[in-house]
Amino acid sequence: MAKTYTGVFARTLTTADFDTTAYDGIAIVANVPVSLSYRVLPGNEIAFGAGSNSLNGVRTAKVMQIAPKDGAATPKSVSCSFRLIYQDPNKVRATVIRDDLTTNVSGAVTTANQFNYLPETPKMRVGAYSYLTIQLTPLATSSGNSFSAANTVIQLPVTNYTTVNASGN
Numbered sequence: 267m268a269k270t271y272t273g274v275f276a277r278t279l280t281t282a283d284f285d286t287t288a289y290d291g292i293a294i295v296a297n298v299p300v301s302l303s304y305r306v307l308p309g310n311e312i313a314f315g316a317g318s319n320s321l322n323g324v325r326t327a328k329v330m331q332i333a334p335k336d337g338a339a340t341p342k343s344v345s346c347s348f349r350l351i352y353q354d355p356n357k358v359r360a361t362v363i364r365d366d367l368t369t370n371v372s373g374a375v376t377t378a379n380q381f382n383y384l385p386e387t388p389k390m391r392v393g394a395y396s397y398l399t400i401q402l403t404p405l406a407t408s409s410g411n412s413f414s415a416a417n418t419v420i421q422l423p424v425t426n427y428t429t430v431n432a433s434g435n
Contacts, residue, residue, distance in 0.1 A: 273428035276316035276328060278421050279304055284400070286415035294336060294344055294408035302420070303353070304398045309430040312398060313391035314350050314363050315384040316423040327385035328423030333372040334402055337414035344413065345369055346402040350422075355395040363387050368402070375421050386425045398424065 284302035292300045306312050317326035332348055335341040348371075350364040370381035392398065400420070402413075 269429065271427045271429060273426070275426055276423060277426050278328070278423050279398070280422075281415055281418050281420040284415075284420065289402075289413050289418075290415040291337070291412045293412050294404045296404050296407045299401050299403040300413060301402070302400045302415075303357075306392055306394055306396050306398070308394045309428060311391045311393045311427040311429060313386050313425045313427070314352075314398065314422070315386040316425050317385055319383060319385045325383065327383040329375045329378045329382050329421075330371055330384040330423055331373065331375050331382065331419055331421040332368050332400060332402075333419040334368060335414055335417035335419075336408060336411040337417060338411055341414060341417040342408075342411075343368075343372065344402075344408065345405045347405065348403070349399075349401040351397075351399040351401055352390065352392045353397040353399050354392075355397075357397060357399075360399075361390070363390070367405075372419075384423050391425075391427065393429075398422075 289300050289302050316328040319327050334344040346368045349362050352361040
């Protein structure tokens with residue numbers, strides 16, 4: 267039996283949507299990954315990305331921005347490799363959706379380029395209590411500096427599939 271969705275819509279997750287406890291204040295050390303996670307709410311499934319790179323010849327994909335910064339008085343960008351990862355509720359199983367560099371996606375979302383479009387990942391999404399995770403791995407050590415959630419900019423398009431309606435059915 268096919269699953270019925272009561273709503274499908276695009277949305278943008280921002281830094282404030284992610285659990286930053288495993289990120290904020292963590293030392294910036296080369297090749298030591300840090301993660302930000304978003305937990306999917308009950309009654310929902312979520313896919314990374316929104317739109318398509320070619321829907322009847324038209325790009326409808328949304329643009330992403332991941333710009334990690336440190337907590338210095340004058341915040342500096344932190345060059346990282348990043349992975350967009352689907353994780354199960356226990357964070358045991360992980361599926362990497364994209365592996366890239368933050369320099370490719372750190373520009374403003376109004377400055378779209380070939381790297382920062384994030385179309386919906388076809389037929390791949392996670393359900394309730396699972397996680398969408400951004401894993402950042404610094405390319406160099408920044409002595410005495412740590413990551414700052416308040417200074418970091420994240421705009422991550424996702425597609426939200428609602429599996430129950432307001433009555434719970």
